[in-house]
Amino acid sequence: MAKAQSLRKKDVAVLNKVFDKIRAGCSLYGSLSSVGLTSREFYQLMAQSPKIKEDFMLALSDYADRCTDDIKALAESLKAGEIDNSTAKLLIETIKWLAQKACPEPISSFADDEAEKLSEIVVKFVS
Numbered sequence: 001m002a003k004a005q006s007l008r009k010k011d012v013a014v015l016n017k018v019f020d021k022i023r024a025g026c027s028l029y030g031s032l033s034s035v036g037l038t039s040r041e042f043y044q045l046m047a048q049s050p051k052i053k054e055d056f057m058l059a060l061s062d063y064a065d066r067c068t069d070d071i072k073a074l075a076e077s078l079k080a081g082e083i084d085n086s087t088a089k090l091l092i093e094t095i096k097w098l099a100q101k102a103c104p105e106p107i108s109s110f111a112d113d114e115a116e117k118l119s120e121i122v123v124k125f126v127s
Contacts, residue, residue: 011045015052018042019059023066060102067099 014035021031032042046052071092078088 015045015055019055022056022059023062025063025066057103064099064103067095067102070095 014037017035018031021034022028032039046056074088074091077083
């Protein structure tokens, strides 16, 4: 699949399935296995198109953002007395670790870095 020089519609459809699985919390390895892709093929496809890397990073960011919702749900369960304090703490720390592993830097920081590269402030003093 990765031997083609340009991405085919089939490749894009398969990658979209991979990214959907990542958003749902599946690992990259598990997501690739489910569609019959190897990690080597995935990285070869990623090397062909910067958009694939961007889509991959966004999928990881979406998963990390979803972890925020999971933590909020745990906090509500704790408030409602459905789980105990130590269980909530363990689950929250685990979810935080997974989110940080998936997306160590927020996607907004990537956008900020790009904006900084493109802008320049020039100050001139006139006497």
